[in-house]
Amino acid sequence: MQKENEETTIVYDTNVALRNVADFKRVMVSNFKGQLEAILKDPDEAKAFIANAMSLMQKTPDLIKCTPHTIFNGLMMVASLRLMPSAISGEAYLIPYKNKGVLEAQFQLGYQGLVTLFYRAGIDAVDGALVFEKDHFELNGTEIVHKINPLLSKGERGKRIGAYTKVTYRGQTTYRFMNGKDIVAHAEKFSKSYKSEYSPWNEKNDPEGVMWLKTVLKQHAKLLPKNETIFKAIDLDNRDSVISDRVNAAKADSESMRMGAHVLPPADEPVISDDEDKATPPD
Secondary structure (H helix, E strand, O other), X not given: OOOOOOOOOOOOOOOOOOOOHHHHHHHHHHHHHHHHHHHHOOHHHHHHHXXXXXXXXXXXXXXXXXXXXXXXXXXXXXXXXXXXXXXXXXXXXXXXXXXXXXXXXXXXXXXXXXXXXXXXXXXXXXXXEEEEOXXXXXXXXXXXXXXXXXOOOHHHHOOEEEEEEEEEEOOEEEEXXXXXXXXXXXXXXXXXXXXXXXXXXXXXXXXXXXXXXXXXXXXXXXXXXXXXXXXXXXXXXHHHEHHHHHHHHHHOOOOOOOOOOOOOOOOOOOOOOXXXXXXXXXX
């Protein structure tokens, strides 16, 4: 018989629910720390990743109720992109989502995570801003003029009406703008976790409107030379899409969703590819 204070070794099993964050930590350290070190190339980074994952689990209590394989698979998606799982840094999240009555953890790429990947891909500069109804805003062809009245506080500028991103690559600057109605319609149509209380789309979780900027930046990526890691990140993020359900259903028997299935491109792979024949990432 096990003694009252004796620690139990938790073995990862997709059929056994995690009881608490302590269970989660034991599984991460005993089962996946080695894989994280291999992917992140640094033991300290692996420790930081686990600490960030624990913090995310604590800040989002319903995550511990999700099926374990979705939690760990989602975390490996984050690790494979060499980002940190954190609602604070905004690089990547896991969001509790009900699928046919079962709570699952859904990976979602953050705006800051996408910006980080752009810089790693050799982009010179990435910027973006929300447009409010009392701002002066003009879209002249491919040029944007955005002026803010410095005498107005943020709250006095009115409601959000749009967002744009500005990307400079090899000395050439491009812009991408979407109005607020299109951004919200896009989120309502494609994001399965849009109505989740933990979703970054929830305004209380996103007072700065970074999800608006992320939506525009994902569209902006289509205007730039294709990069495998960015393409992969957007593809993983689009698994939150309702459209992906139909695609994944056809692949369910052949695709492995086990831990470690998502890996980085080879280190010697060109950072930016000028091959325009590659498929454009989906919305």
